[in-house]
Amino acid sequence: MIADLSLYLVTDPTLCGARGVAETVRLAVDGGVRIVQLRDKGATDAETADQLIELSRVIDGRALLVVNDRVEAALIARARGARVDGVHLGQGDVSVLRARERLGPEAIIGLTANTSEHLDAVAALPAGTVDYLGVGVIRPTATKPDHPPALGIDGFGALAARTALPCVAIGGVGIDDIERLRDAGAAGLAVVSAICAAVDPTRTARAFLSRWRASGTPRVLSIAGSDPSGGAGIQADLKSIAANGGYGMAAVTALTAQNTRGVRAVHVPPAEFLRQQLDAISDDIVIDAVKIGMLANTEVIATVAAWLDAVRPPIVVLDPVMVATSGDRLLDEDAERALRGLLERAHVVTPNLAELAALSDRPITGWDDALEAGAELSARIGGAVLVKGGHLDGDDVPDALIDVAGGVRHGYPGSRIMTHNTHGTGCSLSSALATRLAGGESPVDAVESARTWLRESLRQSDALDIGSGHGPVNHFGGLWRRGGLEAAPARADLRDRWWDRIAHVRADIDELSFIRALADGTLDRERFLFYLRQDALYLREYARVLAAAARIAPTPHEQAFWAQSAQGAITGELELHASWLAPGAGVEAATFAADPAPATVAYLDHLRSVAFGGDYAELIAAVLPCFWLYTDLGTRLHAGEFDAYARDPQHPYASWLATYADPAFEKATEQAIDHVMHAATESDAAGRRRMLRAFEVSSAHELAFFAAPALHASGG
Numbered sequence: 264m265i266a267d268l269s270l271y272l273v274t275d276p277t278l279c280g281a282r283g284v285a286e287t288v289r290l291a292v293d294g295g296v297r298i299v300q301l302r303d304k305g306a307t308d309a310e311t312a313d314q315l316i317e318l319s320r321v322i323d324g325r326a327l328l329v330v331n332d333r334v335e336a337a338l339i340a341r342a343r344g345a346r347v348d349g350v351h352l353g354q355g356d357v358s359v360l361r362a363r364e365r366l367g368p369e370a371i372i373g374l375t376a377n378t379s380e381h382l383d384a385v386a387a388l389p390a391g392t393v394d395y396l397g398v399g400v401i402r403p404t405a406t407k408p409d410h411p412p413a414l415g416i417d418g419f420g421a422l423a424a425r426t427a428l429p430c431v432a433i434g435g436v437g438i439d440d441i442e443r444l445r446d447a448g449a450a451g452l453a454v455v456s457a458i459c460a461a462v463d464p465t466r467t468a469r470a471f472l473s474r475w476r477a478s479g480t481p482r483v484l485s486i487a488g489s490d491p492s493g494g495a496g497i498q499a500d501l502k503s504i505a506a507n508g509g510y511g512m513a514a515v516t517a518l519t520a521q522n523t524r525g526v527r528a529v530h531v532p533p534a535e536f537l538r539q540q541l542d543a544i545s546d547d548i549v550i551d552a553v554k555i556g557m558l559a560n561t562e563v564i565a566t567v568a569a570w571l572d573a574v575r576p577p578i579v580v581l582d583p584v585m586v587a588t589s590g591d592r593l594l595d596e597d598a599e600r601a602l603r604g605l606l607e608r609a610h611v612v613t614p615n616l617a618e619l620a621a622l623s624d625r626p627i628t629g630w631d632d633a634l635e636a637g638a639e640l641s642a643r644i645g646g647a648v649l650v651k652g653g654h655l656d657g658d659d660v661p662d663a664l665i666d667v668a669g670g671v672r673h674g675y676p677g678s679r680i681m682t683h684n685t686h687g688t689g690c691s692l693s694s695a696l697a698t699r700l701a702g703g704e705s706p707v708d709a710v711e712s713a714r715t716w717l718r719e720s721l722r723q724s725d726a727l728d729i730g731s732g733h734g735p736v737n738h739f740g741g742l743w744r745r746g747g748l749e750a751a752p753a754r755a756d757l758r759d760r761w762w763d764r765i766a767h768v769r770a771d772i773d774e775l776s777f778i779r780a781l782a783d784g785t786l787d788r789e790r791f792l793f794y795l796r797q798d799a800l801y802l803r804e805y806a807r808v809l810a811a812a813a814r815i816a817p818t819p820h821e822q823a824f825w826a827q828s829a830q831g832a833i834t835g836e837l838e839l840h841a842s843w844l845a846p847g848a849g850v851e852a853a854t855f856a857a858d859p860a861p862a863t864v865a866y867l868d869h870l871r872s873v874a875f876g877g878d879y880a881e882l883i884a885a886v887l888p889c890f891w892l893y894t895d896l897g898t899r900l901h902a903g904e905f906d907a908y909a910r911d912p913q914h915p916y917a918s919w920l921a922t923y924a925d926p927a928f929e930k931a932t933e934q935a936i937d938h939v940m941h942a943a944t945e946s947d948a949a950g951r952r953r954m955l956r957a958f959e960v961s962s963a964h965e966l967a968f969f970a971a972p973a974l975h976a977s978g979g
Contacts (some may be wrong), residue, residue: 264574266327266371266544267549268395268431268451270472273331278459284314289321291458294468297577298452300351300373302331303473311336312343319345324575329371334362338540340941349373351397354381362960363392374433377411382425397453398422400434401444404455415441420447422742439475451475473703481509481701482548484576485694486541486567487556488517488529488584488963494735495521495687500554500694503736505600507716508696510546514540516567517559523730532560541570552578552701554694555609560594564601578700581609582693585618606644610665611706612641613693616654630655634663638868642667647706649696652677653688664710673707675714684724684734692717695778716741754940762954765888765962772896772965773905777972782905790972791916796857797971804867805889806832811874811884821938825883828931866964873957880942885952887939888961894932898924899911 272291279287288299300768301314311333319340322328327348330337334357337347349371350362354949362372368391376382376396385393394588402413411436423430429450436444436452444452461467497513500606504511516537520528520558544550553576572581583602585594594602603622606612612622620627623636630652637650646668652659662675695716699709723740724953752760772778777794780786810830818824859867875887899922903910909920922928939958943951 271453272296273455275459290464291468292326294465295472298327308336312339315340316345395429398430404435407712423448424930442478445478449946476703482551483509484512485554499687499690503691503694506738507695507698511806523731531559536766545574552697554697555581557584559600561597580610580611580697582613611647613649637665680721686733747948768962797863808870815879862967885957885961890932890935
């Protein structure tokens with residue numbers, strides 16, 4: 264089994280104060296702490312064993328328990344019946360090989376590591392000797408005054424990247440470090456003072472765990488039967504988990520032959536094989552939540568119960584599949600009795616009204632009766648019950664979350680959605696709820712989110728047109744409608760695609776008589792000056808468009824880039840134009856004295872219209888061809904690709920051609936491309952289409968602009 268290290272409490276008797284270590288641990292585990300390390304340097308082995316026995320009783324199987332350094336104390340406590348899962352060792356403590364030998368292959372052994380040499384030593388050990396590393400300190404801490412130099416988050420990430428073992432960040436860790444540490448590769452956070460000294464350890468632990476869960480992708484396991492038609496069972500669960508932001512896994516309890524009209528046959532594989540499925544998953548993957556659905560018989564239920572007791576997943580949502588919509592009982596008496604025992608291992612139970620009546624051993628005649636039965640069941644199992652009103656008569660179909668021990672009684676009103684596509688709604692809701700809980704939402708909020716998603720999926724279900732009976736919900740209908748099906752490409756892929764989309768424009772520019780004559784030196788001076796006059800008019804307005812991009816840029820870095828580009832167009836490019844158009848006079852009115860040609864007017868009108876719309880991403884896509892096409896064309900011109908004479912210092916336009924290969928402009932072009940591609944990958948599909956359209960239109964205007972001198976000559 265791979266340990267869930269997400270929230271790791273290290274005890275400190277001084278910080279726990281009058282409340283004591285045991286009570287602090289009880290409250291912290293109530294809040295979701297997944298592993299507790301007893302650390303008391305001043306206690307003897309016998310005293311440490313006594314504390315382990317007390318903590319084992321307090322934890323009661325809800326979290327892992329390890330002891331700092333004291334292998335002998337762990338063995339003493341185990342001999343006296345305590346559940347001690349393992350030991351955490353420092354670099355100067357007993358040999359990890361010796362600890363593994365004494366505690367056995369199933370024990371959890373952690374080791375402190377804070378240098379590259381430590382990692383090298385761990386790598387040299389036999390596989391399976393160490394289960395995780397405690398890496399730190401992250402920053403200086405008063406709870407361990409003899410700590411090594413602080414690593415910081417970057418230092419932690421560098422060490423974590425060098426080992427395949429899970430790494431727990433320890434030492435001065437605060438709640439606001441969670442996202443950065445998880446991004447740096449942390450498998451969990453070891454917390455001391457933040458929880459031990461907290462006024463309310465339960466609330467503090469919940470806050471840490473909620474932030475941790477929200478920072479990752481929930482890993483949710485469905486234990487249920489299959490539905491080959493895809494509407495219920497594990498097929499529905501996996502869709503629901505994905506639709507609610509999780510990564511779904513499945514262990515199959517039963518195979519069914521069914522469709523939207525009913526079940527034809529059921530095959531139950533050996534329970535031993537089910538356990539092999541479950542062990543294969545939990546030996547490799549940390550499971551954030553488990554959803555349990557169809558459990559066909561007593562042996563299957565016992566197998567799941569034993570696995571839950573061994574792995575202790577942090578969230579268990581049980582959908583007690585006991586009674587069919589027709590009212591038929593799906594389990595025999597022994598299996599129902601076993602399932603009732605399984606309820607106590609669940610954090611949330613989601614029965615329909617018929618199943619709630621069976622579990623509470625009472626008839627349910629209305630909503631008030633259902634709420635009373637739900638409260639009785641919650642009190643009996645010590646967990647929450649989601650009472651569902653979908654089988655009530657009438658248009659109102661409320662739900663309610665009741666957790667007697669937690670003091671929760673929250674109602675969710677709702678009106679019936681008129682559709683016959685209700686196949687798998689119970690499976691879908693419970694797996695969505697498990698995913699939302701694993702994502703860090705509170706139970707009340709998680710039910711609200713799951714219901715909202717399910718009701719949307721029901722409203723979208725008619726679009727599927729699946730089967731002739733009770734069809735399935737449309738698990739992804741809302742997501743498809745809002746987000747479409749187009750995947751967000753990587754920047755490099757998008758860059759290649761855009762460049763390829765204007766390949767015909769680039770080829771046509773290469774064949775223009777203006778470009779060819781510019782390369783071989785035969786270009787008529789008047790045509791060249793015409794081009795410069797039009798380009799001066801263009802650049803004056805182009806600078807204003809670049810300034811507009813700077814004004815609405817989302818980051819200071821982008822704002823500075825577009826502003827600098829606007830300045831470069833005025834102080835750099837136009838000065839070069841003026842040196843040809845009005846030598847010695849500088850940029851003045853004469854530089855802009857020409858009448859704009861039709862191609863110039865059209866290009867500038869296009870840029871102004873995009874700028875007027877105020878869409879930053881579309882605007883920078885529109886200005887990109889002026890960077891990209893000029894850099895590409897100029898580099899090849901200067902390299903002599905069109906004519907070797909372009910490289911000759913005696914070329915009549917040598918000074919102009921040299922500007923095309925300016926390294927600074929090439930660097931600016933790469934920055935411009937990067938900004939545009941970043942905006943495109945961050946945009947939705949519709950936004951990317953608008954950006955590409957603006958880019959392609961500007962590219963076509965570039966072609967027309969280069970073609971204009973030849974048209975001017977033929978018309979003059």
